[in-house]
Amino acid sequence: MSGLDEYASELEECVSGCPVEATLSVVGGKWKAIILWRLVGGTKRFNELQRSISQINRKMLTEQLRELERDNLIIRTVYQQVPPKVEYSLSDYGRTFIPVMQAMAEWGLVHRERNVTNKS
């Protein structure tokens, strides 16, 4: 209990803004965490990403990638070729987000199981 309380006092205080809110301001929204999670598996090309995230369209994917690049979470590499080739990968900073995504993914698995066995 006291361990959790320490966390609470350290992390919960929202004087200079809630830290959870700070995280959401960068990786919130419908797509960013999903995109980053795809990149954990390694460098991906634009169309590769789009195909692996079935519901996203080009415009959305472009926008989200641009914002992630602006916030230094991913690196965009353009190869001067025809047809074009652009690769996206996690930056070192982006990789610091992997533990958060792992926590989310694990919880998501359990959540899905729970919703299969216990439909309430």
Place this chain on the structure above:
Amino acid sequence: MSGLDEYASELEECVSGCPVEATLSVVGGKWKAIILWRLVGGTKRFNELQRSISQINRKMLTEQLRELERDNLIIRTVYQQVPPKVEYSLSDYGRTFIPVMQAMAEWGLVHRERNVTNKS
């Protein structure tokens, strides 16, 4: 590296839907994680929550709380009093989400520090 790869193969596969996406479907959006994080500190009344999340208005808070209750993450307790008293607290299931929030909060702290020291 292989430890991470195991995670990747287990968690990244999105055949039955990406687990990160599954998590976002329940606690995604602008407010839910923030509300849940407030409740880690213990039971809160409606107005207490509203005051502690300065940017949220009553309508949004009501909606988000209703959805969190519907998904069994929080418990709503109504006291038959005038003026009304309604308390919100994390359910056992909601508490399983604490590690994810902790990961988010920790990353948020580091992110903020980074943005203070390195304004790029």
Place this chain on the structure above:
DNA sequence: TAACATAGTACCCAAATCGAAACTGACGGA
């Protein structure tokens, strides 16, 4: 000569989300 591929951009419209403000209801106090 036409089609195909990639990684976009531009434009325009629809839908979901967000938010400010007013309203509610029942009781206690001035």
Place this chain on the structure above:
DNA sequence: TCCGTCAGTTTCGATTTGGGTACTATGTTA
């Protein structure tokens, strides 16, 4: 009688997000 409290609901408008279609470049392939 009017005001304040709490926990909302209702209404309406604004903002954000999402998405379809067409268009771009250019080298390779049929």
